[in-house]
Amino acid sequence: MKPYLEGHYTPVPDEATATGLTVRGSLPAELRGRYLRNGHNPKPGVTPSHWFKGSGMVHGVRLVDGRAEWYRNRWVRTPALDGDTSHDLKASVAGTHVIGHAGRILALQEANLPYELTPELDTVGAFDFHGKLTTAMTAHPKEDPATGELHFFSYSPFPPHLIYYVSSTAGEISRVEVVDGAGPSLMHDFGLTENHVVWLDLPVVFDPAEQSGIPYRWSDDYRPRIGVMPRVGAPEVTWFEVEPGALLHVGNAYEDAQGRVVVEGPRYDRAAWETSWKWWVGAPGHGPEPLTGAVSHRWTLDVASGTAREEMLDVLTTEFPTINEDLLGRATRFGYAVAFPGSGHEGYSIVKYDNVSGSRQLAPMGERRMPGEAVFVPSGQGEDEGYLLTIVSDLARDTSELLVLDATDIRRDPVAVVELPRRVPAGIHGSWIPDSEPAWVMDVERDAERA
Known part of the structure; x- marks a missing residue:
């Protein structure tokens, strides 16, 4: 068995929708939007030759008015999902990242065109920026906050x-x-x-x-x-x-x-x-x-x-670094990452770095629990005033949770925990797409009119 098909990475065999999710704690009222997370999830019976070759599946949680309204998971329906391995720019696995831009949700994988999704995570199709994009697109675009x-x-x-x-x-x-x-x-x-x-x-x-x-x-x-x-x-x-x-x-x-x-x-x-x-x-x-x-x-x-x-800043094995993206491209005091076992660190944690003091905070996840990339959502004017959202894969209970951590001190108990209806495989990257984004609001209203 390939390691990316077992343990925390075991693919789920189907798509699901659940509404009215159970919340422990209290979801902050300012969290109005969608937390989306992408990752590789090949269909049953398919063994890709590389972790990165597995078909993309987006998992989403809709938060509004202190409620977890729904959870959904959907494969990104591209030619690659059905076995097309051609060099066509549309034959993407679309499994690396998912972002919001200009009223669209885009699933990304760097060797191909992005794929547009609906707010309910159904696939619209390849998006080529109205014919202007004739090459592949990176899975890590940067939005200038200014x-x-x-x-x-x-x-x-x-x-x-x-x-x-x-x-x-x-x-x-x-x-x-x-x-x-x-x-x-x-x-x-x-x-x-x-x-x-x-x-x-x-x-x-x-x-x-x-x-x-x-x-x-x-x-x-x-x-x-x-x-x-x-x-x-x-x-x-x-x-x-x-x-x-x-x-x-x-x-x-x-x-x-x-x-x-x-x-x-x-x-x-x-x-x-x-x-x-x-x-x-x-x-x-x-x-x-x-x-x-x-x-x-x-x-x-x-x-x-x-x-x-060049200088080394820490000895922890980390990946999936994030920041308050309102400060992207500007000097930041705080950064966040997933800490993996290694260099004396046991298990998995979310880590917060203070680039001024050189200190760090660790939020251990517990035995057989693995967090994903922690996405920062601002709630105030201070750089770390906000929340970290991450989905945790729990092998012991065969389930997953969406954690909402207080980014000012991640050592505290979670602000809220959303219980998900299934174990979500460990994935790659994700985004918070707020309802307040003007282009996004227009897109939601347009889709409502269509319905």
Whole structure:
């Protein structure tokens, strides 16, 4: 049995809907919207060659007026769900992320077009930004909190290796730029600051000999670099050579008081990457966890001097870093992540980092309980005034819960716990889509009129 088909990752065999969910504690009244979380869930009898190749399934919980109105899970109905493995941009597994943009819910997977979903998680179809997107789209777009624009990219093992896009708040692509100088590396994420775009050209590179279906492999011969490109003007990149390391997810990127560009996230060395990859493909010798040895790092890039400095921030094995996205691209004091077993840490926890004091808080989940990515929802003016939403897979009880944690002190008991009608498999990324988002409100009203 492949490790990504058992334990916390055991797929569910069907779709379900439940209403009037039981809530322990008190759901904050300001939580009006949908918590959506995507992940890989192949159909019964299907064994994908790689964890990332499993078909996407979105799980959602609707919160309103202190109630948990419904839970739903739906496969994203793409050609890949029915076995189409062609290179057609529509043949997506759509299983990495799910976001809201311009009144649409989009399920994402970086090798293909995004897929639009209804507010009830049914599949509308591939979305190509009204014909303007003719390449794949990253699963990690960034919304500028000041402008509402969505910044994203497409990467490819073949030239042009990197294309940069910007979409308006109305969902219209307003900028397309080929970025010269990038190579055939696996560019899963990127950084966006107030004034720059940050590109990751690191040593996991295209290798057609890789047989897992994801044709990338660590290369000691590839020169690892991080690129800094001004957001305004020509797409000219200043490249900084850095130590060999892989970075799947950027926690945040920003400019410091000296104008240097700072990038933060969980870094893999070669041993950590290759051990994790063995789990992702189910190769002999894989460890018990999908993510091994990724630890929080910071890169400080000085465009004026052309120098780069790298430092390790913590020893915990962490992944799925998040922040208060109202501050994306700005210096942040607080960050959040999932802590995995390793470096003396037992079990799974949510961790909160304080970048000013250097301290951390841990919220252990308990025996055989694994949380997913913790999504921050603001409730006040302070950076950490808000809630963390995460779905916990509980193997002991064969069930799951949506936890609502007080982000100011995650060590406290949860503010509320929503009991879900089934165990939700451990997944990848998700989003909180509030009812208050203007474009989203219009979309809900439009769908109500159709009904």
